[in-house]
Amino acid sequence: MLRLGVNIDHVATIRNARGTPWPDPLRAARIAEDAGADGITAHLREDRRHISDADIDALMANLTLPLNLEMAATAEMQAIALRHRPHAVCIVPEKREERTTEGGLDVAGNEAMLARFIAPLRDAGSRVSLFVGHDPAQIRAAARIGAAVVELHTGAYCDLDTEGRHADRDAELAGLTHGAALADSLGLEVHAGHGLTFGTVGPIAAIPQVKELNIGHFLIAESVFTGLGEAIREMRRKMDEARAR
Numbered sequence: 001m002l003r004l005g006v007n008i009d010h011v012a013t014i015r016n017a018r019g020t021p022w023p024d025p026l027r028a029a030r031i032a033e034d035a036g037a038d039g040i041t042a043h044l045r046e047d048r049r050h051i052s053d054a055d056i057d058a059l060m061a062n063l064t065l066p067l068n069l070e071m072a073a074t075a076e077m078q079a080i081a082l083r084h085r086p087h088a089v090c091i092v093p094e095k096r097e098e099r100t101t102e103g104g105l106d107v108a109g110n111e112a113m114l115a116r117f118i119a120p121l122r123d124a125g126s127r128v129s130l131f132v133g134h135d136p137a138q139i140r141a142a143a144r145i146g147a148a149v150v151e152l153h154t155g156a157y158c159d160l161d162t163e164g165r166h167a168d169r170d171a172e173l174a175g176l177t178h179g180a181a182l183a184d185s186l187g188l189e190v191h192a193g194h195g196l197t198f199g200t201v202g203p204i205a206a207i208p209q210v211k212e213l214n215i216g217h218f219l220i221a222e223s224v225f226t227g228l229g230e231a232i233r234e235m236r237r238k239m240d241e242a243r244a245r
């Protein structure tokens, strides 16, 4: 079955806007579990613009769903991940000046460093995922260094859809489709995420090799109007409909 990981980063964005204890990301995670999420994703950024260290502590101490900790490849984050030993760690590129994750991890250009970086995480029992574009060179490098998972960056596909550039969007979707097949053929588990909405999730969910989608920002946005539980249940319906076609 296609799994849904709910990213709760932007519950923390709303909280941090006023420095209040609410909304509580842990409460959102519990609602997500009740609504049928298969996992929780949280991105502990170097600048802590949303998820904090205390959030990760609380999630690890109280969550029953598996936690997918997203983080940059830094010594600080590696130490945090080794302390918590979450179900999964997803290595993402980070730049402080970026509004959101802009591209995929350059695995091919940092192969030796990343191989050294992920080894202790894997040995500690965390499933290691690399957040990459669909470039075959990046996918092959991920397999070479022993990652268990690649998460394909769907941001460009989503942005092209929003911009109405449908031919370019469809070309990006073809790249993601080929990348998923290549990753699967190399023994990598295939995930996908970034920017997915009710309107864009279908073709990604329909890619047969994709085992998990990580979705956050749109669900939190939608929850403002329908509630988080209903937003998650509707996203799951869209995913299941697409997979059933």
Ligand SMILES: CC(=O)[C@@H](O)[C@H](O)COP(=O)(O)O
Binding pocket: 007, 009, 043, 045, 070, 092, 099, 100, 101, 131, 193, 194, 216, 217
């Ligand atoms: C890696 C990814 O696509 C998401 O986790 C995204 O990074 C959410 O965090 P931001 O919205 O802060 O980029």
Ligand SMILES: NCC(=O)COP(=O)(O)O
Binding pocket: 007, 041, 151, 192, 193, 194, 195, 196, 214, 215, 216, 217, 218
């Ligand atoms: N890795 C993608 C993720 O966790 C959620 O991304 P978004 O839906 O918040 O853009």
